Amino acid sequence: MDxxxxxxxxxxxxxxSISLEKVGETSxxxxxxxxNEIELKEREVTSEKQLKIIKxxxxxxxxxxxxxxxxxxxxxxxxxxxxxxDERFTNTNYLKENRFTIRVPQQNFDKTLDSICKLAExxxxxxxxxxxxxxxxxxxxxxxxxxxxxxxRYEDILKxxxxxxxxxxxxxxxLKEIQEEIEVAQGRLNYLSNKVTYSxxxxxxxxxxxxxxxxxxxxxGFLDKAEExxxxxxxxxxxxxxxxxxxxxxxxxGILSIIYFNWFKK
Numbered sequence: 659m660d661x662x663x664x665x666x667x668x669x670x671x672x673x674x675s676i677s678l679e680k681v682g683e684t685s686x687x688x689x690x691x692x693x694n695e696i697e698l699k700e701r702e703v704t705s706e707k708q709l710k711i712i713k714x715x716x717x718x719x720x721x722x723x724x725x726x727x728x729x730x731x732x733x734x735x736x737x738x739x740x741x742x743x744d745e746r747f748t749n750t751n752y753l754k755e756n757r758f759t760i761r762v763p764q765q766n767f768d769k770t771l772d773s774i775c776k777l778a779e780x781x782x783x784x785x786x787x788x789x790x791x792x793x794x795x796x797x798x799x800x801x802x803x804x805x806x807x808x809x810x811r812y813e814d815i816l817k818x819x820x821x822x823x824x825x826x827x828x829x830x831x832x833l834k835e836i837q838e839e840i841e842v843a844q845g846r847l848n849y850l851s852n853k854v855t856y857s858x859x860x861x862x863x864x865x866x867x868x869x870x871x872x873x874x875x876x877x878x879g880f881l882d883k884a885e886e887x888x889x890x891x892x893x894x895x896x897x898x899x900x901x902x903x904x905x906x907x908x909x910x911x912g913i914l915s916i917i918y919f920n921w922f923k924k
Contacts, residue, residue, distance in 0.1 A: 712789040712853045713767050718862040719778035724754040727777050727863055731758070734773045738766035740856075755864040767857040774861060782862075795850050802843045809836045 721727040724747075732742055740762030748755045762770045775781055816829045878886070902909070 708792075709790065710792045710795040710850065710854045711764070712791055712850075713764055713786070713857040714789075714859075715767070715771055715784065715786045715857070716860040716862075717771065717775060717784040718782040718864070719775060720780040720782065721778055721863055721865055724756050724863055724865045727774075728756050728758065730777055731760070731774050731861065731863070734770060735760045735762060738762050738770045738773075740766065740770060743858075750867075751869050752867055753864060754867055755862065757860070757862050760859045760861070761856045762859065764855060764857045767859070771859055774859075791850055791854065795847070795854075798843050798847050798850070802840065802847060805836055805840045805843065809833060809840065812836065 728745075735741060740760050743759045743761050745756065745758040748757075760770065771784075771786075775784065812829050812833050816826065816833065
């Protein structure tokens with residue numbers, strides 16, 4: 659029983675650690691210890707760090723002409739190196755409204771927002787929100803660098819420092835896990851970078867419309883009547899042609915009768 663336990667323990671230890679004697683490490687140093695060693699070096703607190711702020715705004719404004727203000731807003735966005743990411747226009751008998759979203763570089767955020775709001779007759783509301791993602795950004799950046807260095811160490815092992823096939827398989831498996839973690843971290847970092855670099859402003863631009871009275875009785879115009887006449891005339895012609903096809907035996911009989919009587923008189 660003791661021998662069995664000892665053998666199982668050695669096997670588990672073998673799977674958890676990879677031979678690193680050739681790179682100056684002991685065989686007891688596993689991946690967790692490698693990451694900790696590098697991460698402790700990278701997590702030094704710096705006196706200066708760049709703030710990472712996500713700025714968003716939503717604004718609802720009343721304007722004299724939705725179409726005109728939309729054109730001007732697009733020009734303002736373009737002049738500030740921004741763009742319209744989506745747009746939804748609604749037109750009813752009482753209201754015209756256009757909702758569009760502008761993505762603009764953060765340094766032009768305030769200028770773009772204020773310039774478009776100045777075009778309004780009345781500002782219903784204007785809300786600005788900021789989210790500080792500096793800590794998350796720095797944390798992901800640090801972890802990403804750590805993961806890349808850990809990956810490099812395992813790649814060195816895979817190039818010839820692993821002692822046997824089991825070490826090679828364990829190294830490849832660990833490399834795959836680290837690569838997946840790197841891709842996830844890089845994706846999140848790219849998302850945060852985009853949100854920080856480009857701010858989002860959503861505008862609801864509306865215009866009140868005086869409702870027009872709908873006519874109680876519909877009175878067609880000349881063109882409508884002309885169209886109806888053409889359709890009716892074509893229908894009559896179509897029916898006449900069809901009648902000819904239906905009574906063609908009678909027509910033939912009538913023609914033969916006329917020919918016979920003419921011949922009999924002669």
